[in-house]
Amino acid sequence: MLRERKIVLFVMGDEEILERSRMVVSQLALEYSVKIVRNYSAAYKIIVEHQVDVMVCGPAEEQFHQNIVDAYRFMESARRLKRYRDTPMILISDVEDPNGYCDRELCCFAVIDTLSLEHRLCETLVQALEELWCTSPHTCPMLRQDKIEARMLYIQNQNVIYPIQCAKVSHILASNRSMEVCLNNGGKYPVRYVTLQQLLEAADVWYFLQCSRSGIINANYVRNIDYTNRVITMCNSDQIAIGSTYVRSLHEQFPTMQELWQRRQNRCMFFE
Amino acid sequence: MIRYCKIKHCIIGFDRPKICVPLVGRSAEEIIAQADQIRQSQRSSAIDMVELRGDYLDILPDYEVLDRLLAKVAEILPEKVLLFTIRSEAEGGEKLAFTTPTIYEINRHVIEGHLADMVDIELFSGAEQAEEMIGIAKEKGVKIIMSNHDFQTTPDASTIVNRLRSMQDLGADVAKIAVMPENKMHVVNLLAATAMMQEAYAEVPVVTMSMGKMGAISRISGQVFGSAITFASFAEASAPGQIPVDKMDEALTLIEKYCN
Numbered sequence: 001m002l003r004e005r006k007i008v009l010f011v012m013g014d015e016e017i018l019e020r021s022r023m024v025v026s027q028l029a030l031e032y033s034v035k036i037v038r039n040y041s042a043a044y045k046i047i048v049e050h051q052v053d054v055m056v057c058g059p060a061e062e063q064f065h066q067n068i069v070d071a072y073r074f075m076e077s078a079r080r081l082k083r084y085r086d087t088p089m090i091l092i093s094d095v096e097d098p099n100g101y102c103d104r105e106l107c108c109f110a111v112i113d114t115l116s117l118e119h120r121l122c123e124t125l126v127q128a129l130e131e132l133w134c135t136s137p138h139t140c141p142m143l144r145q146d147k148i149e150a151r152m153l154y155i156q157n158q159n160v161i162y163p164i165q166c167a168k169v170s171h172i173l174a175s176n177r178s179m180e181v182c183l184n185n186g187g188k189y190p191v192r193y194v195t196l197q198q199l200l201e202a203a204d205v206w207y208f209l210q211c212s213r214s215g216i217i218n219a220n221y222v223r224n225i226d227y228t229n230r231v232i233t234m235c236n237s238d239q240i241a242i243g244s245t246y247v248r249s250l251h252e253q254f255p256t257m258q259e260l261w262q263r264r265q266n267r268c269m270f271f272e
Numbered sequence: 273m274i275r276y277c278k279i280k281h282c283i284i285g286f287d288r289p290k291i292c293v294p295l296v297g298r299s300a301e302e303i304i305a306q307a308d309q310i311r312q313s314q315r316s317s318a319i320d321m322v323e324l325r326g327d328y329l330d331i332l333p334d335y336e337v338l339d340r341l342l343a344k345v346a347e348i349l350p351e352k353v354l355l356f357t358i359r360s361e362a363e364g365g366e367k368l369a370f371t372t373p374t375i376y377e378i379n380r381h382v383i384e385g386h387l388a389d390m391v392d393i394e395l396f397s398g399a400e401q402a403e404e405m406i407g408i409a410k411e412k413g414v415k416i417i418m419s420n421h422d423f424q425t426t427p428d429a430s431t432i433v434n435r436l437r438s439m440q441d442l443g444a445d446v447a448k449i450a451v452m453p454e455n456k457m458h459v460v461n462l463l464a465a466t467a468m469m470q471e472a473y474a475e476v477p478v479v480t481m482s483m484g485k486m487g488a489i490s491r492i493s494g495q496v497f498g499s500a501i502t503f504a505s506f507a508e509a510s511a512p513g514q515i516p517v518d519k520m521d522e523a524l525t526l527i528e529k530y531c532n
Contacts, residue, residue, distance in 0.1 A: 048395065048438040049431045077399035081441040160460050161429045163468060 005033040006053040006132065008125070009046055011074070013038040013061030017092060017114060021056075024122045032129075040074040047078050054109075054128050056121075058092035068093045075106045088128035092117065153203055155181060155189050162189055166205045170221045170234050172196065174214040184221050184236055211250055212243030225254050277445045277477050277500075279353045279389045279415055282320045284446060285477030288528045289494035289502045290320035292355065293517055294510035298330050300341040306507050307348040313506075318521035321501065322349055324388070325510055326358040326378065327365040333373055335381055342387040355417065356388035363394055363421040364511070376401055383414045390446075395420040395439055406443040417479070418444030426451040426458035426482065432465035433473065440476050446500065448479035450511065453487045462490055463497045470498030477501070484513045491515060492523040496531050 008028055012018040018036070028034050035052075037043045038061040046052065055078065057071040071091060078084045088109035091102055102108040109131075110124045153169070155162045170184040174196055181189040191199075196216055200208055207219040217232055217240060224233040230242040232250075242250060277284040284290055293310065297303045303324065310316055324345060331337040346354050358375045359365025373381070379391050383405060391409065393402055395418055402418065409416045418439035427435075432449055439447035453459045459482045466480040477500035482490040491502045491513065503511065504520035515523070 044399070045396070049427070049434050051430075051434060073400065080399050080403055081438055083437060083441065160457055161464055163464075 005031075006129070007033045007035060007050055008054045008056070008129075009043060009052045010034065010036045010056045010058075011038075011040060011043040011060065011071070012036060012056075012058045012092075014059045017058050017117065020117050021121055023118075024125065027122075028125065040070045043074055044077060047081065047084065051083065053087065053132055054125065055087060055089045056092065056125070057089060068095050072101075072106065075108070079106065088131060090121075090124055090128060092121075153181070153199070155191050157190060157192075164189065166203045166208070166218075167220070169203075169208075169218050170236055171218060171238065171240055172199060172208075172216040173240065182236075182238065184218075184234075186236060209250065209253055211246050212241055215240050215243075219253065222254065225250065227251065275474055275477060277415055280351060282353050285500040288524050289500055290353075291318055291517060291520055291524070292321035292323050292353075292501050292503050293319050293506040294323045294325055294503065294508070294514075295345065296325050296328050296508045296510050298328060300329075300331055300337060300344075303329070303341060304344055304348065307345045310352075310506060311348055315518045315521060319352060319504075319506070319517060321353040321355055321390075323355040323357055323392075323503070323510070325365075326356060327360075327368060330369075332358070332368070332378065333370045338378075338382075339385060339387060342382065346388075353390060354388045355390040355392060356382050357392035359392075359421070360394060360397075362396075363419075364423045376405070380405060380408065383409045383412055386412050386414055388414065390415045390417050392417050392419050392448075393444075394418070395435060395442075399442060402442050402444075410443075415445040416443070417446040417448055418442065419448040419450070421449075422451045423483070424452060426453050426461055429461050429465035429468060432462065432480070433469050436465075436469050436478055436480075437473050440473070444476060446477045446479060447474075448501070450481045450483055451487075452484060453482045456486065458482065459487050459490055462487070463493065466490075466497040466499055474498070482513075483511055486513075488513045488515060492520065492527060493531075495524070495527050 010025065012021065025034055025036065035046055037046065040060050057075060059068060060070045075089055089106065091108050091111045092114060093111055094113050097111065102111050109128050112120045112124060153164045153166060155164055164181060168183050170182050172179060172181050177192065179191040179194065181191055196210065200210065200216060208216050209219055211217050211232060217234065221235040222232055223235050227247065230247065232240045232242060234240065275285045282290055295303050295306050297306060310319060310322065326332050342356065358378060360375060361367045376397065379393060382388055383391055391414055393405055393416055406416050420435050435449055436447045451462055462480055462482045466478065469478050478498055479501040480490065480499045481487065481503065494500065494502050502520065503514055504517040505514040506517050
């Protein structure tokens with residue numbers, strides 16, 4: 001199993017609102033895991049059992065538009081859970097809020113009234129998701145402190161999840177329809193039904209470099225690169241072939257000693 | 273990072289898993305007889321906690337009798353941690369024959385009167401109620417064990433971890449989950465989730481178990497994977513797969529000696 005897709009939760013009991021949001025939901029579903037529920041008890045179960053990244057809360061099933069008490073209660077409950085303290089929550093409501101309860105107490109990302117739903121929902125969701133990726137320290141992939149999700153790969157094999165630290169992976173090789181994640185200590189984990197690209201995206205670390213159509217190496221564990229024979233020797237003595245189209249990009253990452261010397265010389269000349 | 277919960281002389285989360293024995297009976301007399309048996313038993317020293325299962329009791333709605341029963345059990349077993357649990361029918365408990373008082377009201381009464389050292393609250397009883405109850409419990413010095421039971425199946429590891437995290441976030445002193453395995457991989461899943469929780473998120477002691485015979489291994493391997501309490505049977509088991517207390521003590525000693 002790879003890092004889970006970001007989850008967007010929609011609580012929409014009202015048919016009309018759901019219908020009007022359908023376009024946004026279907027677009028969102030291409031990139032994110034979208035969950036739609038009709039009432040807040042189901043929504044609560046989801047937030048307890050998953051790590052939801054954005055919540056969109058509208059009127060619950062069998063309720064008037066004006067009755068938003070359940071949504072308020074749900075959002076309060078969510079905010080009580082530490083991991084949802086900074087999660088963007090978008091409220092769809094026609095109810096006036098003169099005291100700014102949604103802003104102050106619930107810390108809503110935005111409140112959208114039903115009249116402007118089509119115009120604002122898409123835009124607000126994009127903003128929320130952008131913020132999620134770039135500014136929030138809890139969710140930004142580069143800044144994330146979270147030990148499990150930051151630099152770990154979950155590999156599922158026959159229903160068992162193996163958490164693997166990316167830093168310990170030496171290289172990953174694909175053959176036929178399966179892949180093998182090789183650790184620096186010699187351990188090997190077979191993985192199926194994922195592509196190298198998906199794995200690279202899931203790992204999201206700078207030191208994973210693709211060296212051929214079927215291989216990824218960990219730059220930290222490279223002992224030697226032989227550009228003539230197009231072979232990389234890893235610290236654990238494993239040898240991995242370099243694909244002809246990847247020689248150039250690898251060359252940029254790992255210049256030879258001669259080139260290093262040349263670059264240093266150039267730099268000195270430049271400063272002189 | 274606090275991972276211990278100290279009650280009386282028992283430090284949950286420290287050292288080997290604490291053994292908890294259920295007191296299951298319909299009447300107050302049955303419960304008292306079981307408590308007496310525990311006190312007189314040779315294995316009494318191995319037992320750290322007793323769990324009084326309120327949902328089995330016929331006298332549950334009668335506060336006066338309940339108060340007296342809890343006080344009596346605490347008197348008979350003064351050194352054991354007394355855990356009071358009313359398991360709802362949805363989570364595998366006995367069906368209650370009355371509608372009022374509610375589980376919430378009885379638990380609140382027990383907490384307010386400090387009639388037990390620990391009270392079990394279910395995760396899905398609602399965040400609002402749970403938070404209120406935890407607030408009162410903290411005032412009164414009662415510890416809260418928040419629990420979730422799945423008697424049908426075992427959810428995936430991330431769901432288990434998220435449920436435990438939610439309990440912790442709501443302010444529980446101990447987070448507990450019990451699941452039913454359908455195959456061996458489900459047991460491994462639970463153990464992986466326990467280790468994951470322990471390694472990455474746990475700020476309170478975590479209690480996990482896989483029920484049934486298949487999951488019995490999870491009851492004895494707590495020290496290895498990070499489960500702080502294990503439930504063993506004394507006279508009668510309250511859940512499938514509970515190991516008798518004497519065997520459990522032996523197994524935990526073995527694990528402590530050779531696997532840690």
